[in-house]
Amino acid sequence: MTIVHHLDEATLLSYAAGTLGEALSVAAACHISMCSQCRSAVRQAEALGGEILDDLESTAVSNARRAATLASLDDAPAVRLVFVKSDMPAPLQRLLQGQGFGQLRWRKKAPGVSVYELPLSKGAKGSLKLLSIASGMTMLEHGHGGEELTLVLQGAFKDKTGRFARGDIADLDEETEHCPVIEKGETCICLYATEAPSHYKTLLGRLLQPFLKI
C-alpha cells in the first residue's frame, strides 16, 4: 500500500500534543496506524512533548501522596498488550467492536450514500462517521472548514489534488475547494471526522445538500 496523502504537519503536532479533539484524533490515529511515515513523524512530535515536560517547572508533590503511590504498587499488575493483526485500523476496530463493514447497520441518506455514526465520548465535540458512497458518483464542489479529516478505507476518489485510495487522508486547508469523483468499480468507504458544530459547508453537508436541501 503506497500512501500519497498524509496528515498536515499542523495536525500531526496537535495530535501529538493531545489538543486535537476526539473525532479528528481517531481519524488521525487510523491513518497513523496505516502509515509508517506519519507514525515516525508523530514520534518526533511526541519527543518534543517529552522534552517540554522534562523542562517544565516542578511543583512539589506531598510526601503523603508519594507514600500512597509507592504503597499501591502491589495492587497494580503489569500491563501487557496483545497485538491483533487486522485490515481494519486498530482504533476503528475497537469502535466497531470487531464488526466488518458488511455487518453494520448503515443509514441510507441519499441514493448511493449511506452513513454509519460512530460513538464518541460525552465530552467530545463534532462527529465521527463512516461514509459509503457508490462508485461513479461526483460530489458537489465544496470547501473545508479546516477542521475535518477524511480517511479512505476502501475504494478511491479523485479530485484536482490527486487520487485518494486506501490509507490516504484528506487534511485540506480552508482555501482548497474541490469536487471529488468516486472511482468506478468499488464502493468508496471513508472515515469522516469533523469538529464543526453544523454540517453546513462541510464535506458531508455538501454531499447531502442536493438531496436534503440543507
Place this chain on the structure above:
Amino acid sequence: MIAVLLRMAEKTHIALPSAQQIDFAALLFRVARERDRAAFAEIFDHFAPRVKSFMMRKGASAELAEDLVQETMIAVWSKAALYVPERGAASTWVFTIARNLRIDRLRRESAAHFTDLEDFDAPSDDVPGDEAMNRSQEDSHVARALAQIPPEQRELLILSYVDDVPQSMIAERLNLPLGTVKSRMRLAYRRLRKLLEAVN
C-alpha cells in the same frame, strides 16, 4: 492577552539539557524486569513534580493534580515493560501517559486511540538499526533545538503541549486567522526537524 501568553511561554523557559543525566531508560528496565521499587522511586521523584505542573497548567486543582500524578506514575509502573527505548526517550513515554490521562480525566474525552497504537510495531518493528540509534540521540537534542526557534513559534508549541489549547482557540486568543496559526505550527515543526537533522 498576548502579553499574558508570552509570560506563560517564558515561565516554561527552555533550558539546555542538564549535564548530569539520569538514565531513565535503565531505571524503567529495572522496573519492568525486577519490579525494582528504588528505581521506581527515582523515576517518581524526577517526573511526579513535572506531571503535577503539567496537570495544573490545564486547570487542575493541586489535589486533583496529585490524583493524576498518582495515576500517571502507577501507569508507569504497570506499563514499564511496554517502554521501547529505541522509539524515544523515557520522558517522551511519560509525556504520552500524562497526556492521555489529561485528555481522559480533565477533558473528559477518550484517549483510547493512542493506546490502540501503543504496540503497533511490535511484530515487525519498522525502526531499522541506524534510525533507532539516531532517534535516542535525537531526543537529547530537542531541547537545544527548541531554544533556537523564534519565540512566537515556541509560544505556540508551549500553548499546545503544556496548556492544552487547541489551534482554533490559539487563533482566537491571539486574534490570528487559524491558517496563520497552522502555518506557524508547520514552520516550528520544520525548523525543529531541520535543526535535528543538522545535528545527526
